[in-house]
Amino acid sequence: MIDIGINLTNKQFAGECDEIINRAINAGVEQILLTGTSVRSSKEALALAKEYPDTLFATAGIHPHDAKSMNNESINILKALLSEKQVIAVGECGLDFDRDFSPRPVQEACFHAQLTLSEEVSKPLFLHERAAFEHFIAILAEHKQLPQAVVHCFTGSLKEVKTYLDKGYYIGFTGAVSDSRRFAHLEEVVRYVPLDSMLIETDAPFMMPKNTPNRQLSYKQQRRNEPAFLPYVAQSIAQFKGIPLKAVTESTTQNAQELFKL
Template identity: 40%
Template sequence: MLLVDIGANLTHDSFDRDRDAVLARARAAGVAQMVVTGASREHSPLALQLAQAHPGVLFATSGVHPHHATEYTDECDAEMRALHAHPQVVAVGECGLDYFRDFSPRPAQRRAFERQLQIGADLAAAGNPKPLFLHQRDAHADFLAIMKDFEGRTGPAVVHCFTGTREEMFDYLDRDWHIGITGWLCDERRGAHLRELVKNIPANRLMVETDAPYLLPRTLKPMPRDRRNEPAFLSHIVEELARDRGEALETTAAASTATAAAFFRLPGATA
């Protein structure tokens, strides 16, 4: 069983002390490849550096999360475009809207989102389409409206770390977007509704991720003392996902890996 973690924040400073050991544990747990999330002006270049240091195993995204939207200047846009010249950068983002925390003003979030979608459109127009790695929380209507402006002009899209409603999920699926499922599924306080919803995601639209070091699965036993999530725990998420979908573990694992390989155009990611 080989797995692909499509979203791991491996540039986070909590991994500085043992990043090589984290990668070794992931491989031992069957996580063959990981996409390192680039979510800020500071961390997107670091994600590329990690991918370059671990060819064929780590890949990167480059983008600016809505929390950091105020840093999206013309200079930042130029930096993001330069990062996308590297083949190890396999997706545009993490980008989108987050009205739950509003760490950046909403107009700034919308502008940063639109500028990054324009990068995706420009890459597609140049014959080098890259998928979109998207974030949406409590901003569904604005999110759909902005995405509609770029309809048919970008590569495929995944709404990563999906935590939303049934209506939101079907809005995404109706647009042929992909869904990323995390350990939120394992949170009886906030994620119980996902256990029913995941049955409705077509296998070729479903991918899995840890969002490490965040979202440690609450059903994981034993829990790590530091409560840090890491890619090695992806197999636990997939086990729960398979059970909720009424599938064999091997079926869910193989399908999610094949979907991720096709979506990000990863070399050698076969189950």
């Protein structure tokens, strides 16, 4: 399996990289993408990826929450990072009108800048959208030479996912699919999305799969997600689709290899 998005630079993982990676490999997760959410975290993600060649890879981008941190040098720095072979996608970038940690006009300008960057470097997009679907789609439509993309950590509606699929985008699913209380609608979405358009991710340390057995949590008191729990995301998808788990893991692995050229 390939976990297409974790936040290994998060302070919750400080000093535990070897243990996190070893548990992931033991669980069948052979490659992991580290998500860049700011210039700083993108640099840190690249540094970690270089320490674990062929296992860790990185993205480089500015999350909408951090859009206010963008300055005149940010895009040039991201472009330099994207010239590294371990940095395989632009992002995490997009819009988040749910929390508005950065002003909306600033988010939009930051998003435009990174879409233009992706057109220049021809590396796939790692997209984020929350409560901003119409603005998000409108901005994407202004860019005519965009590479392939994944809409990561998808929790939206069936109507929204149909729009993304029509654009040829991949859909990234996290442990949210197992949360029947908050995201019950995702069962219908998962059933609709074809396997060849799916990717799986943990978004660790967030989005803990609800179907993770308690015995798996013994080495951390808090319910902190990590790549070793990726099989439980795949398990929920297999259950919803009524197909073997192996079909999910094989297809999503192949999809990730094709999108990110792994």
